[in-house]
Each structure stands twice: as structure tokens, then as C-alpha cells.
Amino acid sequence: MSAEMIQTSYREALREGIRDALKRDARVFLMGEDVGRYGGCYAVSKGLYDEFGPERIRDTPLSECGFTGAGIGAAMGGMRPIVEIMTVNFSLLALDQIVNNAATLRHMSGGQFNIPLVIRMACGAGKQLAAQHSHSLEGWYAHIPGIKVLAPATLEDARGMLWTALEDPDPVVIFEHVMLYNRTGQLAADAGPVPIEGAAVRLEGTDLSLVTYGGCLFKTLEAAGQLAAEDISAEVIDLRCLRPLDDATLMTSVAKTHRAVIISEEWRSGSLAAEVSARIMEQAFWDLDAPVGRLCTAEVPIPYPKHLEDAALPQVSAIVDAAKAVLNR
Amino acid sequence: MSIQEMTREAVAAAVLEELTNVAPDLAGEDIPEDADLRDEFDLDSMDFLNWITALHNRFGIDIPELDYPKLSTIGKAADYLGRG
Amino acid sequence: MSDLYRMPSLGSDMESATLIEWCKQPGERLAKDDVIAVVETQKGAIEIEVFHDAVMGKPLIEVGETVPVGAAMAELEGIGDGIEQAPSPPVEPPAPSGRRRASPAARRLAEARGIGLERLRGSGPEGAIRLEDVQRAVQAQAPKAPLPPDSKGTGLGMAAMRQAIAAAMSRSKREIPHYYLSHDIDLTRATQWLGAHNAELPPDRRILMAALFIKAVALTLRKFPELNGFDRDGQFEPSKAIHVGSATAIRGGGLVAPAIHDADQLELGPLMDKLRDLVARVRRGGLRASELSDPTVTVSSLGERGVDRLYGVIYPPQVAIVGFGTPELRPRVVEGEITPRTLVTATLAADHRHSDGHRGGLFLAKLAARLQEPETL
Structure with missing residues (x-):
């Protein structure tokens, strides 16, 4: 760099x-x-x-x-x-x-x-x-x-x-x-082209994998910071490329942490989060120590009022709670 | 049965039985009649004393300390005790 | 009043133990020092005792479960209430229900390490077994995994014991600045006295030289408190009681040094009985927790195998170990004449943080003097 x-x-x-x-x-x-x-x-x-x-x-x-x-x-x-x-x-x-x-x-x-x-x-x-x-x-x-x-x-x-x-x-x-x-x-200053395949580990951790992308990445990183304050070491994976998915990075992470939560702003039903969850189950089942968690947007048309819109979307506190849930804490 | 009525084989078997009673960790080991118990089976002075005690109690034969060297193997012990 | 019975520590190197059996049932009365359970530790199967009169309450862990030192094992009732209170009714263990809930990762590890899920306690939702539950069990059994289980029925896992010795001795050599002294002690009188003493006695009342050594060391230690006690984070904590750990080798490898409690106060006969009993229980199992954790000093006698002298490694947190080589006839100058005498080389390895060579030398000299008057032991 x-x-x-x-x-x-x-x-x-x-x-x-x-x-x-x-x-x-x-x-x-x-x-x-x-x-x-x-x-x-x-x-x-x-x-x-x-x-x-x-x-x-x-x-x-x-x-x-x-x-x-x-x-x-x-x-x-x-x-x-x-x-x-x-x-x-x-x-x-x-x-x-x-x-x-x-x-x-x-x-x-x-x-x-x-x-x-x-x-x-x-x-x-x-x-x-x-x-x-x-x-x-x-x-x-x-x-x-x-x-x-x-x-x-x-x-x-x-x-x-x-x-x-x-x-x-x-x-x-x-x-x-x-x-x-x-x-x-x-x-x-000289930043240039980057690969368009492969996920990126944005934060290394050992206790669970937080898998996300796009608009939820920084909320997730903030949540990981709060978790760290409670001695929970979260790994944050930025998918970057939603098709094709980088299975190897996902499974390597889950093999290490044994737990995963996927955070995305989609509606849960039929979501990319569902796809990621299914792949982890298919490829890393024996590594899992807890069911894969998902935190998605409430299944409603996105509300206009600020407080309702905020309530519908994945927020930092909810990510922290979802992470603790898979850790049984 | 008094020891005088026992065959030498029976005495040797009883001697071995008392040994594995005081040293259960030797049970199952193949202990030849002529093997030196201290040197080859790591019997220490406490194990030896406990064994002598058991033989004394079983056969009623006095075994003074000075005779300990005469009981260094199963075979020698059987001979020693067989003499009554 | 009710309280919890917790896994006792049987030594600074012990982290956890596995319950093998409960010796008391719920409702049964317990007197202080009664054996409540048998646990498997790195030092083998150990009987653990209660510290108060009480009534056995509900067991909180199951046979086969491995728990860390300090973990609650059972409820105790009626502590300090006098023993006349009604015993609590027996508690039924929970009925086993079908397949144990366990995470895939927990299941995989348990299978790989041959750990039965049914003997684990689950920390997950609805008692599900999680990876860390299995990891704890693996940790407890880890040292044994690479070797076949002990086949001689002594109840002592050799590999586990090897690891416990390794941990304690490495810590000792890492942390304790040892100093070493040796002194040749004339045992001619003691040997003659012992021979005469034993000649009149049936085998079960005969005394071994080892008992004389232990008694002489214990009596001498009364005047040398800096050699009897424990190092606690660099501070010396003297012990009023003198509990001598008697190092006992196990055939096939390893050793333990269970305590002869208050050895300085025991007559030779009872001391010999205790020693005999300890060696027997080292051989067939059944050592007690307090016997392993209590020694305030260790005596090691390698005379059996003919070595001249041995320099001991202190068993932490103790601060001294006394060694005896083989008593044998050696030439000695007595009153200007070279005379054959029965000599033994006694050694002292002590913690230089808490005593000095000068005092250590005086200790060995006093020990030698003690052994010149065997009839006073």
C-alpha cells in the first residue's frame, strides 16, 4: 500500500x-x-x-x-x-x-x-x-x-x-x-483495480463469524467492537462478491469459530443470507457448535417514519444480541 | 492342610498367590520360579516385608530377617517353606 | 444449614478430576473425614473426604463427569446443626431421555476422542452439549489418549501420572532455587538396634529402616521450621504440623509421595503401620485426597536400588526434600582407626528463598545425631 x-x-x-x-x-x-x-x-x-x-x-x-x-x-x-x-x-x-x-x-x-x-x-x-x-x-x-x-x-x-x-x-x-x-x-492515493472474486476478512476473530456485505458491514464492525469489550472475539467477513460466493473463506472461518451469524438487509425469506446459511450447513456442518444465526430486515414493506425504518433494519444492538445468542450468552 | 502335606508345586503356587496379593500390579506377569524378585520384578523392601508377613500368617512359619536372602525367588521360598 | 461440597485440590498441578463413584447416598450421614467419593486424577483414583459433619444431599454431578477444582459436586445438609436432624429424602437422578442433544462440532470431537456424550453435562440451550463441554472432557483425559489404559489395575494412569510429574518437576526446577547438601551418617547403631528389635517380632510388627528415616526427619524438623511448610507466591508459610510425604515408586514408572500425618508424633510401630498401609494403597489404589495434598516435606529413599545418594527435586509448594541412599558397609575413620561402619548418605535439597545452606547443614548434622539414638525415635 x-x-x-x-x-x-x-x-x-x-x-x-x-x-x-x-x-x-x-x-x-x-x-x-x-x-x-x-x-x-x-x-x-x-x-x-x-x-x-x-x-x-x-x-x-x-x-x-x-x-x-x-x-x-x-x-x-x-x-x-x-x-x-x-x-x-x-x-x-x-x-x-x-x-x-x-x-x-x-x-x-x-x-x-x-x-x-x-x-x-x-x-x-x-x-x-x-x-x-x-x-x-x-x-x-x-x-x-x-x-x-x-x-x-x-x-x-x-x-x-x-x-x-x-x-x-x-x-x-x-x-x-x-x-x-x-x-x-x-x-x-494510488488505489486502483481490485479483484472481483473472493470475500474479505475485515476483522479476525475466534469466537464466531459475522458474515455480511454492503450496507451492513460497518454496523457489523461496530457490533464486533462492542462484543470485543465483552471479551467476545468476532470475525467479520465481507462477502464483497455475492455471485459467485467465496465458500472457501466462509468455511475456513467457520471451521475456526464454529459459529456464524449472517447479517443482511434483505428480507429473510429466500434471502442470500439463507443461501449462505445453507452452504455453511452443507459444507461445515461438523464444525458447527450452534445453529447458524441470521439477522435480516423485518418482513414488512420498509416504513417511511424514521423510528419505524430503524426498527425494521438490522442495527448494531441487534447484531450484538444475535452474536451472543449463538454463543449462548 | 499343613504345609507338610502339600506338594512342592502347591507351595510354590501359594507363594506366588501371596506375592500377587501384596503386589496386585504384578498379577498377570509371568514370574519364573528362579527369577530374583527384587532385581527382576522391582519388589521393594516394603513389598518384600508384606510378602514375608503374608507367608508367615498363611503357613505359621517363622521367617527371621537373617533368612530373607533365602527367599529371593519363588522357587527358593517354596523350598525354604517346604522344609517347615 | 446447607452447603456445597466442592472438588478439592489435591495439589498445585491439579486442574480437574473425574467422578468415579459416590461413596455416600443422599440422606446418609457423613462424619468429618469420611470418604464421600472416588475421583480419577492425574495421580490415579483418589478418595476424597468431607471436612464437616453433614448429611449427604443431592449430587450435582454424575459419575464420569469431569469438573474443575472448586466446582460444586454435591449439596451437603445439616452442617453445624448437630447430626440429629432428619436426613433429606433421597433424590432421584433425572431419567435419561433419548438421544443427547449435542452440537455437530461437539459430537465430532467426542467421537474422535472416544468420549461418551452421555457422561457429559451440556452447557447449551436445554442442556445441549457444546464444543467447549467436550473440550473440557478432552483436556481432562488428554494425557491418557496416546497410551493404552493402565492394564495393571492399580488405578493409576501412567501417562497421566507422567504428565503430572512433568508439570510439577518442571515448575520446581523453573521456580525454585534449589541448594543441595549431603552428609554421611553412621547407621551402625541404628542397624544393630533395628536387627535386635525385629528379631523378637513376627513379620507384621517388624520395622524397616525407612520408618526410622521418616521419624528422625520429622523430629529433627521441629527445630528447623524453615524446611517444613509451603511457598505461597514467594512467601514462606511454615507448617506447625509435620506431614512427611514418603516418595513411593510405582513399578513400571512414576511415583507418588503420600503423607504420613504428624509423623513426629507417631511411635515407630504405628508409623510403620501407616507406611505399610500407604504402600499397599499405592499398589492397589485407594489413596486419599488429604494424603496427596497434605505433605509439608518429602522424604525419598532410593536405598532399594543401591545408589549412593540422591539429590531430590522439591515438590512444589513444599520447600525441602530429604534423600537417603543405600546403607552399606564402608570404611570410616573412627578414633584414628579405619573401621568398617554401616553408612548412609543423606542429602537435603531445599528452597534457597526460604533457608540457607548453613541451616541446612545444621539440619543434616542434627539428623545424623538423631539416628545415633534409635531407641529414642
Whole structure:
């Protein structure tokens, strides 16, 4: 790591990643709703329109199905498009393009066409955007063979995942949790591309494994700090890549700690947390000393009032309680 | 039965039995008649005294300390006791 | 008044023990020093005693369970109430119910180490056995695992004992600054006196030289309190009582040094009886907790095997060990003449934090003088 560090934010790190990609490769362009003149709904692309012009920072009509399909076509035609969908909620309008076309065309064409497309979208709750703008549906996407699904949580991953994703021959979907955009911290001045496979152990511990990703990572790390004060050594695993899952890192951790709690902002039923839990049971059953725990969002449409929204989502105190529960403490 | 009526084999068997009574950790060991009990089976002076005591009580024969060397093996002890 | 009976410590190196059997049933009266249970420790099967008159209450652990020192083993009733109170009704042990709940990790470890889940207590929800429950049991049995169980029926696990000796002796050599002295003692008179004494007695009343050594050491220690007691975190804690641990070798390896309590106050005959009894119980099992934990000093006699002298390693937290080699005829200058005399080399290894060589030398000289007057022992 470089000695020189800069103070930056998750949003700025994403922007640097996009700028870097635009500079590296003339085939790269960004398109989506309000990404150009307005600078992006979450201001990720602010300033890029002036820097790179309307050909490479393209505002699109309000038609997710249309511009996602255009992105797939551009990718088939040799470009390296970055499609920004304002939030995961609106991506449902583009599901047909993503699931039926992007994920399958390599297979359907007998390997003649691949889709080097990157789709970025905001996700998650916490900003009082109510039931239609707070979804965590990354587990749905992680269900689909043919695409890769990423959830950068740290500044390094926000900065470095995009270029690696663009180099991938197949579609990659990147989920950016809305509560992370304003998160600031130190990032190496020369930070660059990072691998888009493998989970990361963000904190080493011995008593239990806390498995999480995206918006819940920092809540989980805070909970681990509180647990440490009570002499409980929690290992925190950031999944980073939701498809494919890094089974090896998970099982290595569980073999050491014998206990796991999965923390995610999804609804519990049919969740990615369920998938992780099932894999641990399948592959590490004999290492387990307690049932795998899950802490997910309450199974209600995300409420608008602040106190109800907070109550619905996994919070630090609940993570601490869930960890203690599997430790029988 | 007095010792005079016993065969030498019976005396030797009784001598061995008393030995494994005082040293149960030797039960099951193959103890040849001519093996030196102290040297080969690590019998210490307390074990030896307890054994002499048991033989004295069983056969009613006095065994003075000066005679201890005459009972250094199962065979010698059987001969010693057999003489009455 | 009710109280809890807790696993006693039988030595500084003991961490836990496994219950082998309850010797008392709920409702039974217990007098102080009654044996309440037999436990398996690294030193073998040991009988443990109660410290008060009481009535046996509900057992809190089951046979086969391994618990740490200080863990509650049973309830005791009627302590300090006089013994006339009604005994409590017997308590039925809980009925076993089907398959034991155990986590996969606990089950795997238990199977790998050959530990029966049924003898473990579960600390998890609804009594489920968790990994740490099995790990505790593994720890308790660990030293025995690599070797076959002791086959001679002495009740003493050799590998476990080896480990206990290793732990105690390593600690001793690590922590205790030993000093060593040796002194040749003329045993001619003692040998003659003993021969004459035993000649008149049937074997069961004969006395061994070892008993004279123990008695002489105990009497001499009365004047040398700095050699009799315990080191407690660097502070010396003298003992008024003189309980002599008599090092007893076990055939096949290992040794124990159970106590002859108040050895300085016992006549030679009763002392010999105690010694005889201890050796017998070392051979077949049945040593008591207090006998292993109580010694205030140790006497080790390797005369059996013909060594000239032995330099002992102090058994912590004691502060001294007295060794005797083989008594044998050796040339000695007496009143200007070289004369054959029966000599024994006595040694002292003592803790230099609590005594000095000068006092140690005086001790050996006084011990030698004692042994010149065997009839006074």
C-alpha cells in the first residue's frame, strides 16, 4: 500500500473509478437517468459530463428496459458500457433485459456473443425513502447464473471494482448501498483495480463469524467492537462478491469459530443470507457448535417514519444480541 | 492342610498367590520360579516385608530377617517353606 | 444449614478430576473425614473426604463427569446443626431421555476422542452439549489418549501420572532455587538396634529402616521450621504440623509421595503401620485426597536400588526434600582407626528463598545425631 493516503468518500471513490475507466479505455461510456447534466441521482457522476462530454456521459429517457437493452446491444457491438440504474427498485423494469438477455446470450449464442456490460445501481434503506425506494434485492440477482454480482462496501472496493468488472467478459451488476455514499475515510492515493472474486476478512476473530456485505458491514464492525469489550472475539467477513460466493473463506472461518451469524438487509425469506446459511450447513456442518444465526430486515414493506425504518433494519444492538445468542450468552 | 502335606508345586503356587496379593500390579506377569524378585520384578523392601508377613500368617512359619536372602525367588521360598 | 461440597485440590498441578463413584447416598450421614467419593486424577483414583459433619444431599454431578477444582459436586445438609436432624429424602437422578442433544462440532470431537456424550453435562440451550463441554472432557483425559489404559489395575494412569510429574518437576526446577547438601551418617547403631528389635517380632510388627528415616526427619524438623511448610507466591508459610510425604515408586514408572500425618508424633510401630498401609494403597489404589495434598516435606529413599545418594527435586509448594541412599558397609575413620561402619548418605535439597545452606547443614548434622539414638525415635 502506498504511504500516501487521501481523505475521500465512497461517492468520490466510485467517481474516480469511473473516471479512471473512461480514461483507460475509449470504449467505456456511462449512461443512465440524470447521470449527465444533473450529475447523477446520488451525484456519483457529478462533473464527468463537463470533463468527458455528452458522447460518453449519456442521459437517457426514463426507460430502464430501453437503456439497459441499449447497453446490452452496445456491449455486443464491442463497447464497454456502464449502465447506471437509479435504484434497484427501478431495475425491476429492466429485469427482462438483465435476466433474459444479458445473463443468457453467451449461452444462447453458443459462445458467439458475450456481454461485457456493467450495471451499477443504488440499493438499500435508511434514507426515509419508504417502501418503493429502499429495496435490497441483490439476492435476486445473485440467484441468476450468467452474471456476477458485487457489493462494494469499502473505499478500496468502491474505487477498484469497476475496472475489473469492465474487463470481465460477462455482465456484472454492482450494488451501491445508499447509506455508504457519504461515508468518508482514508484511501491510498494510488488505489486502483481490485479483484472481483473472493470475500474479505475485515476483522479476525475466534469466537464466531459475522458474515455480511454492503450496507451492513460497518454496523457489523461496530457490533464486533462492542462484543470485543465483552471479551467476545468476532470475525467479520465481507462477502464483497455475492455471485459467485467465496465458500472457501466462509468455511475456513467457520471451521475456526464454529459459529456464524449472517447479517443482511434483505428480507429473510429466500434471502442470500439463507443461501449462505445453507452452504455453511452443507459444507461445515461438523464444525458447527450452534445453529447458524441470521439477522435480516423485518418482513414488512420498509416504513417511511424514521423510528419505524430503524426498527425494521438490522442495527448494531441487534447484531450484538444475535452474536451472543449463538454463543449462548 | 499343613504345609507338610502339600506338594512342592502347591507351595510354590501359594507363594506366588501371596506375592500377587501384596503386589496386585504384578498379577498377570509371568514370574519364573528362579527369577530374583527384587532385581527382576522391582519388589521393594516394603513389598518384600508384606510378602514375608503374608507367608508367615498363611503357613505359621517363622521367617527371621537373617533368612530373607533365602527367599529371593519363588522357587527358593517354596523350598525354604517346604522344609517347615 | 446447607452447603456445597466442592472438588478439592489435591495439589498445585491439579486442574480437574473425574467422578468415579459416590461413596455416600443422599440422606446418609457423613462424619468429618469420611470418604464421600472416588475421583480419577492425574495421580490415579483418589478418595476424597468431607471436612464437616453433614448429611449427604443431592449430587450435582454424575459419575464420569469431569469438573474443575472448586466446582460444586454435591449439596451437603445439616452442617453445624448437630447430626440429629432428619436426613433429606433421597433424590432421584433425572431419567435419561433419548438421544443427547449435542452440537455437530461437539459430537465430532467426542467421537474422535472416544468420549461418551452421555457422561457429559451440556452447557447449551436445554442442556445441549457444546464444543467447549467436550473440550473440557478432552483436556481432562488428554494425557491418557496416546497410551493404552493402565492394564495393571492399580488405578493409576501412567501417562497421566507422567504428565503430572512433568508439570510439577518442571515448575520446581523453573521456580525454585534449589541448594543441595549431603552428609554421611553412621547407621551402625541404628542397624544393630533395628536387627535386635525385629528379631523378637513376627513379620507384621517388624520395622524397616525407612520408618526410622521418616521419624528422625520429622523430629529433627521441629527445630528447623524453615524446611517444613509451603511457598505461597514467594512467601514462606511454615507448617506447625509435620506431614512427611514418603516418595513411593510405582513399578513400571512414576511415583507418588503420600503423607504420613504428624509423623513426629507417631511411635515407630504405628508409623510403620501407616507406611505399610500407604504402600499397599499405592499398589492397589485407594489413596486419599488429604494424603496427596497434605505433605509439608518429602522424604525419598532410593536405598532399594543401591545408589549412593540422591539429590531430590522439591515438590512444589513444599520447600525441602530429604534423600537417603543405600546403607552399606564402608570404611570410616573412627578414633584414628579405619573401621568398617554401616553408612548412609543423606542429602537435603531445599528452597534457597526460604533457608540457607548453613541451616541446612545444621539440619543434616542434627539428623545424623538423631539416628545415633534409635531407641529414642
